[in-house]
Amino acid sequence: MYTTVELKKEGRLARLTLNRPASMNAMDDVMMKELADVFEELKGDMTVQVLLIQGAGRAFSAGGDIKAMVDPNSPLDIGKVMVDVCRLAKALYTLPQVTIAVVHGAAAGLGFSLVLGCDHIIAEEESKLAMNFIGIGLIPDGAGHFFLKERVGVPQAKSLIWSGKVMNGQEALEKGLIDEVVGEGKSTERAELFAHKLLASPIAAMIASKNILHAQKTKELESVLELETEAQVAMRKTADHLEGIQAFVGKRKPEFTGK
Known part of the structure; x- marks a missing residue:
């Protein structure tokens, strides 16, 4: 049914795997x-109560597919793509399941937005x-602004967005961006244990609390998604963005001019 992701349901537990391992699960328009x-x-599936989200291969997700952005044979329709990016962020935030992000390797850009939208991050x-x-002259999307602010507040969110800082698991934990850090190769095992602990808890009550807390914020999330769409469409037309992706593909340092 799906070509870039895989969904498996086992009773009350579901596993969603981003499945473009050859490109480090970079998100093209199909995956979005x-x-x-x-x-x-x-x-719409009330039988599933816990959702594990993971990436196949070497990484969780390297973010948006930059090569697709510069492919002259299939130019990315940013307006159309942003509709799906907004759909996925809103649906993720309003899921009636406890969501667990299982991160190994890179979780960058839109991949990091997806991680931050989860209830529990390992x-x-x-x-x-x-x-x-910021490295390619764009702004966070997939509700990156909203999810960062929810986790760490506005000043820290601005600092992380503006610097584009790459963090390891321990640094992300110290900043309050994730919930648990584990040793190399241990994330899946830890996530399974945590998922089964949740399933042995009064999880219906936990999900009810999640729904109450998130319902207060859904309007704000929708507003952020609208603003991100508007700004991202504008940023895609800037000279800095063009320079950023050309420098990325050419493996050189970009020279930005603020235009």
């Missing part, structure tokens, strides 16, 4: 749409976590 579709499907010590849109 499929993630939105999966989350919307799960919104990352390996050697993970590379970064809200690094």
